[in-house]
Amino acid sequence: PRPGGGGGGAAAPNPFKSFDPNAPRPADLAQTTTTDGRTVPYIVRREMGTINRAVYVIVFLHEPGTPLPDPWTASPGWNGRLVYSFGGGCRAGYHQGRSIGGLTANRSYLEESQVGDYALARGYAVAGGSLNVFGTSCADLISAETMMMVKEHFIERFGLPRYTIGSGRSGGSLQQHLIANNYPGLVDGIIPTASFADNMTFLDPLSDCELLDRAFTSSTLPWTDEQKAAVTGHASYAYCKRNGTQYPNLRATNCDPDALPAAAIYDPKTNRTRARCTYQDNMINVYGRDPRSVFARRPFDNVGVQYGLRALNEGKIAFDQFLDLNRRVGGHDIDGNVVSGRTVGDPQALRIAYETGRLNDASRGLSMIPIIDVRPYTDGDDDVHDIVASHITRARLIAANGHAGNQVFRTYAPGTPIQPAQRYVLDAMDEWLSNIARDTAPARSALDKVVRNKPSNLVDTCYLATLDPVTDPSRCQVMFPVAANPRLVAGSPLTQDRLKCELKPVDRADYKVTLTDAQLVSLREVFPGGVCDYSRPGVGKRTPQTWLSFPRQGDAERLARIE
Secondary structure, rough: OOOOOOOOOOOOOOOOOOOOOOOOOOOOEEEEEEOOOEEEOOEEEEEEEOOOOEEEEEEEEEOOOOOOOOOOOOOOOOOEEEEEEEEEOOOOOOOOOOEEOOOOOOOOOOOOOOOOOHHHOOOOEEEEEEHEEOOOOOOHHHHHHHHHHHHHHHHHHHHHOOOOEEEEEEHHHHHHHHHHHHHHOOOOEEEEOOOOOOHHHHHHHHHHHHHHHHHHHHHHOOHHHHHHHHHHOOOHHHHHHHHHOOOOOOOOOOOOOEEEEEEEEHHHOOOOOOOOOOHHHHHHHOOOEOOOOOOOOOOOOOOOOOOOOOHHOOOOOHHHHHHHHHOOOOOOOOOOEEEEEOOOOHHHHHHHHHHHHOOOOOOOOHHHOOOOEEOOEOOOOOOOOOOOHHHHHHHHHHHHOOOOOOOOEEEEEOOOOOHHHHHHHHHHHHHHHHHHOOOOOOOOHHHHHHHOOOOOOOOEEEEEOOOOOOOOOHHHHOOOOOOOOOHHOOOOOOOOOOOOEEEOOHHHHHHHOOOHHHHEEEEEHHOOOOEEEOOOOOOOOOOOOEHHHHHHHOOEEOOOOOO
């Protein structure tokens, strides 16, 4: 029971108490009213167990002594909807995990959930698993598999949800986007917060930050922080200074020391056969092994990337700085160490990344569901969750469909109390999905049906810290400007979908500054194979497939569909 009732205000510390069904009803037992208008005792049933090696939790309102819902019979406490909660972070891992996708193992409510206990109080069932936490394992396939199995268990035990809503922040947003696109049907709508489109789009600019910081530090030329920020694209250079090594998922030794003993962790000299905690090694079944190194194939690449190109063309840095930077920037070796040579992506890994949906092009399931993108605005400080990431996803939706009518932005000023804001978002998503469910008229596509059922008042909106809304896009742009990242400054389109760019010869016409013959020769020496040609698709680009399984390393098969 929760003293105080209903989930309408901020949750008090430890608001739940253990309930003894054999004892008299406690005097402080709260009542709550669900979305169906039913007022019921605020008693929460919690089920815990292990599925797919993950600890899972399922919670919903239920009064002891009354029948539980099952596939044939509803119950007054559950409103028929399911919220699936995903946890944040991004780290390779080979363990069960300590947290459960925003749910807590020792209580029946959501301590860290984006909506607090509001969903429970309104009658939603809420579920999650420890392998739906990217801080445990930043492998979206394991998260998808875990969600699929937990949801299957939920359906067999309690019945088919009217619809399932994804919820989660940061690493939780990565899972929502990737699962929605690659395994359509598992979620019917998503509420990603502080979002990113996919793991690789998140990690590429961060690895660039590490390389750029090293180049700035080793340079003999003077660099101001404003010039460094212009090269990285961020509102402040503090972003790269902090985050360049905050998520070192290219580093083989980036293992959780509390989860793996030192003897089990890779060491290049003494322990070469042990666990490697890179992004790609954590997903070796997807990428397969490089027969030369026997490590996982790696899809990351920065050959031909002209770091700081926009800053040069806008006159924010000098040509000598541009040249020196790109001469020094280097790349990462297979163990994630910074080296003088550029990072070279494995051709098969690049093909696999596109083909299996690791690069989320938003053209599949993500184009068929409602998306309310929640962005607590943090640009200008060192917080990793920059707003341009939401616009990258939008650019991909537009590239896939010609518009992004199924995605709505909600941007909040720093200091906004996010849980109250998220309650409005959950209500809006519920209305949107309910509209879709009631709509039986023919539609040209699932996307058309989603767009025509979007509530009329659900538009891109930014909010002051007082939660006062602003719907004028030009005002929102001034209030919450969108910065960039190193790849965008280097010339990548906003879709940022070229994992490895095709190359073209260095050409004077690409630079707004006048280059001397000597400067042109120097550039060609720094880029002997040429520079990125972003007018062409990325190397190895393929049309992605949905509902893939990976029975053998580096080999995907499409799961059979059962009608």
